[in-house]
Amino acid sequence: MLSPKYIPYILKQVSRHPARSILTMLGVAVAMFLFVSVQALQRGVAEATEVTGKEVTLVVYRENRFCPATSRMPDSYARRIAGIPGVESVVPMKIVVNNCGASLDTVTFRGVPRENIASITGGATILSGSIEEWKRRGDAALVGETLAARRGVKVGQTLSAAGIDVYVAGIVRSENAQDQNVAYVDLAFLQGTAKRGGDGIVTQFNVRVKDPARLPEIASAIDEEFRTDSEPTDTRPESAFVARAAHDLVQLVGFSKYIGWGALAGVLALAGNAIALSVRDRIKEHAVLRTLGFRGGLIARLIIAESAALCLAGGAIGSLAAFAVLRFGNFSMSVEGTSMNVNAEPVLIAIGLAITAGAGILAALLPALSASRRQISESFRAV
């Protein structure tokens, strides 16, 4: 630890070479922007795809189909699914997206039966508008908060995408990334409006089960029910369904962790270089401090604190910038009608700061050790 009375000395040393310090801070800031962004991507993916023991929703999709445009099943399947023991409720959904590929601005329409809208959005909070308003109009939509913010639409306005115009009847907030990024509309309206498919055809069924422990068993029972039908099914827990649908994207995001580690290595290299140069420039000054009675360990801690301060400043800039961009950009990654939020949470700033401080300390260890061990008289002779 270091007494606070040394802080002015440390800060003056950080500002000793302004150009060098600013460039180092900017480098660290860019690296931490990358790191925090990658972390936000990974948190979003993890949240959307990790199967938990509490999950109660199954998604029934057309077997061997991977896109909402090609998964087509008769909505009469709903009655048969509802008859399977353990099933609590079944909601047929038609899904229309403006972009089947991976995109940061995909608009997903989910058509659900009018009588199911309250249950499907049951866990969500209505931020503005109302379900009553949604029920009053045939072309109404309940829009997820993230999608509404990204598209800049408010209640009473029109949301247009994929050739479909809907009236925004409400904006909802949900902990489920899927609900945050979709517009719920009336199933009949969507079936009538969409170019492909028609009455009686849906994309998937969302099935709620009573006991989460029975999720795999019920999924198997559903698939068995339709195994010999013309449209066989593939049923998975919702998170596993998202993971499969967004498999390529998940892999890409998984790869991005190396970018995050690379960014950290960049921080180490930048800070290490800056501190090594700084220590080399101050061999004589450190010898003077030790002549005054500063112990080698204290010199080392001062150097480490200087490095940590430099990195923290850069880390704060980068982490805050990334947080602001991700938070206000309301990004979500969507593919095949599934969504994963880019989760910019305040904890990421704390993580970013802790990591930069750690990297600063690590980067300074060798120069600090070297400075603390150098003989005083040799240091005076060396310059």
Next chain:
Amino acid sequence: MTPTLIECRGLARTYRRGPELITPLDQLDLDVDRGDFLALMGPSGSGKTTLLNLIAGIDRPTGGTLTIGGVEISGLSNGALADWRSAEIGYIFQLYNLVPVLTAYENVELPLLLHKLSRRERHERVATALALVGVADRSSHYPRQLSGGQEQRVAIARAIVTDPAIIVADEPTGDLDRAAAAAVMELLVRLNREMSKTILMVTHDPGCAAHANRTLHLEKGRLVESGLAAAH
């Protein structure tokens, strides 16, 4: 209390430079009393600065014993030696060696950061030291804003601010003009006479050495002549 503050017995320092063994100090015996003002003279490479550094505890002897104030300092660990320096030694360099990013005040405050003093106590001590050396009005100036003489005065303030028993000065006037050098020497004489500081000073200038009350001549690491200077 014994009048002898510094006792060197068979003091030696050797180091290796490539294949060559250098002996800047060889079998030196020396006693320095409390309150002495000692001038060390001799040609370059005679071992003056090496002796000064050994007594200041910034170098370690390779032979003999060095006892200061009853403490065998060559036996101290690095940490204990640092603490001892902080309490007992004030070092004045030829080229001042002030920290360029710190003001005169902050430079003088530096050694006090090692002591358990409140901010107010530190302030009082720094103000006193700066006033004593006559640069109180320059406390907020950075070293680059000071003349050489003023820089050396600030360095002297830094050396005395912890009230050490011993002040070592390595050619303290070597980089100064005549007037500034005279002022610095006058200051050192005052520290010796009025504050009873024991001073060891390396100098090439016989005029500066004349301010000391004893002069030692070194040659090839050995003491060749010792005498009392004219009293002032």
